[in-house]
Amino acid sequence: MSMQRRLSNVGRLLHASPVEVRHQQAWASSSCLGHRHRRPERLALLSALLFSMVAASLLVFPIPAEGESVGGGRMLLQAEGNASMMLTADLLPEVAYFDASAGLSVSGSGSVKTWRDMEPTRRPNNVLKFTAGCTLQQQPPSEAAAAAAGAAAVTFSGSCLGRMKASLSLTGSTGSRWRKSTEAFTAVWLGRFEADPATTKQALIHLSRTRTDRKHALVWSSNELSISAGDENKEDSNRTTVSAGELLTDNPPPVNEWTMEVLVRKRGAESATYYRAREGDRQLSSWPVSSVPLAIGGDNLVIGGDYRDRNSYMRGQVAAVLLYNRALSADDVTNLAVHFNSRFGLLSGGE
Structure with missing residues (x-):
């Protein structure tokens, strides 16, 4: 898989809906299990999954509004x-x-x-x-x-x-x-x-x-x-x-x-x-x-x-x-x- 294509996949995950993220996760899981010897591709997919988790967390935990206290800080x-x-x-x-x-x-x-x-x-x-x-x-x-x-x-x-x-x-x-x-x-x-x-x-x-x-x-x-x-x-x-x-x-x-x-x-x-x-x-x-x-x-x-x-x-x-x-x-x-x-x-x- 080329670097350009891997970055494209990551970009799609960052802008995906929660349903799309789950489909991408399922595809990545089956793909990894079916191609054990493609180490670079597996690393790329793991990176994509990490980015998808970040994207999903932003959907669940909104950025604090202006003036809100964050973790007891300033x-x-x-x-x-x-x-x-x-x-x-x-x-x-x-x-x-x-x-x-x-x-x-x-x-x-x-x-x-x-x-x-x-x-x-x-x-x-x-x-x-x-x-x-x-x-x-x-x-x-x-x-x-x-x-x-x-x-x-x-x-x-x-x-x-x-x-x-x-x-x-x-x-x-x-x-x-x-x-x-x-x-x-x-x-x-x-x-x-x-x-x-x-x-x-x-x-x-x-x-x-x-x-x-x-x-x-x-x-x-x-x-x-x-x-x-x-x-x-x-x-x-x-x-x-x-x-x-x-x-x-x-x-x-x-x-x-x-x-x-x-x-x-x-x-x-x-x-x-x-x-x-x-x-x-x-x-x-x-x-x-x-x-x-x-x-x-x-x-x-x-x-x-x-x-x-x-x-x-x-x-x-x-x-x-x-x-x-x-x-x-x-x-x-x-x-x-x-x-x-x-x-x-x-x-x-x-x-």
């Missing part, structure tokens, strides 16, 4: 942004775009390891790394989103956080970098608190707040919103607290409901607006907040905990974190809520 959700979940061009953030529908690497036990930006080509260094205790929740407990595809979120246990070591002021292309200035910005956090934020302080987004550098830091927690220009322990720190007492103490985020919290600082940094979209509401809630033109550093982006003081850990889920180099309008924020509505039921109360 699994990876889609690294590139999911096109069906992507924001429209006018709403795409310039600085950071984390959406749990994509970009999460998770161990076989479900522990979240890293979370990449939805646009990794534009911002390849935008990677949040997690301490132990954070897990992936593929279907968050929301009546409106229980059956929604892609309604994924990172669950924070009350002892873990996600931290990005690369500076937002350096990573990505020029247009994607955080401007350490007093210019406009928008920060968006979408999640769900399991511990009552009115009584338990929990971090949403911290920026430039490290254990050695206390300057130019944004501290955004469930009952505090502040920007620090210097050492907060010194009298000349020029620290400003942005309406924390009136806004977040009297109007804390809800518990056990999905909510999108948005901080918009206007151009010139002398005024700001706080927005909230939550499950079942018909429209956005908004509050004007005081603002002093202070710069915010682009280093040490942290979600779910206070990296510097090792406290204020969140208990609940985070589904998205967005950072813009511009001030979104009220219409823009409404459109953001509409984008996430199908997954998290934001502004779903009807007219």
Whole structure:
């Protein structure tokens, strides 16, 4: 039997149906028994049988789907942004775009390891790394989103956080970098608190707040919103607290409901607006907040905990974190809520 013919037989076996495979196996068996002295042919037939067994096994054991755990090992959700979940061009953030529908690497036990930006080509260094205790929740407990595809979120246990070591002021292309200035910005956090934020302080987004550098830091927690220009322990720190007492103490985020919290600082940094979209509401809630033109550093982006003081850990889920180099309008924020509505039921109360 020529080599070309043997390869042709192997190719037919690899593309054969299970019935055809069985016929080929039966033919090979009888052929071997009837021609004991044709050793090369027998070896070729044995090779063909081996290939047929591989082909048959592929029919019985399908290749694991994307995101499935394989033998208790590491699994990876889609690294590139999911096109069906992507924001429209006018709403795409310039600085950071984390959406749990994509970009999460998770161990076989479900522990979240890293979370990449939805646009990794534009911002390849935008990677949040997690301490132990954070897990992936593929279907968050929301009546409106229980059956929604892609309604994924990172669950924070009350002892873990996600931290990005690369500076937002350096990573990505020029247009994607955080401007350490007093210019406009928008920060968006979408999640769900399991511990009552009115009584338990929990971090949403911290920026430039490290254990050695206390300057130019944004501290955004469930009952505090502040920007620090210097050492907060010194009298000349020029620290400003942005309406924390009136806004977040009297109007804390809800518990056990999905909510999108948005901080918009206007151009010139002398005024700001706080927005909230939550499950079942018909429209956005908004509050004007005081603002002093202070710069915010682009280093040490942290979600779910206070990296510097090792406290204020969140208990609940985070589904998205967005950072813009511009001030979104009220219409823009409404459109953001509409984008996430199908997954998290934001502004779903009807007219």
